[in-house]
Amino acid sequence: MDFGTNLQLIRKEKKLTQQDLSDLTDYDKRMISRWEGGNTKPNIEAAVVLAKALGISLDVLTGIKPQQAAEPLIDPELSKLLSLAAKLPKKDIATVKEVLRLILGR
Incomplete structure (x- = not known):
């Protein structure tokens, strides 16, 4: 699964809107939309902020390691x-x- 799709899936599992994630990370909602749409990818610093805001590891966010309770x-x-x-x-x-x-x- 690509990064954007994974980000969107995890965000929705956490019952967060793009605006909620924007508020938690201080990244613009439009940027989150671009990341989820696969138009661009965050740099490592942004990925760390996203992972912390979502309460997951970078491995899970990037799709290297599956999320434990994905179901x-x-x-x-x-x-x-x-x-x-x-x-x-x-x-x-x-x-x-x-x-x-x-x-x-x-």
């Missing part, structure tokens, strides 16, 4: 639905829980 623990769509459900009124949350219990047989 999401929960399906992204299910995670999004659960986040939305958590914002429902308490009565509706109870209904959602009951439906899930019925489906899951618990």
Whole structure:
């Protein structure tokens, strides 16, 4: 996997937007977009800053070493639905829980 694709994948796994990463690193959002798009690559100093901001090693950022927990623990769509459900009124949350219990047989 190329650097840009790897950077984008890791950023999204960390649930960060390009703007979030920009804020963490002080690199312009447009530069992050160029790195992710493969238009250019960061110098070593920028790569170190990116790795620190993402909480990973340079080996993982560059794709030399795979990230340990690259597989999401929960399906992204299910995670999004659960986040939305958590914002429902308490009565509706109870209904959602009951439906899930019925489906899951618990």
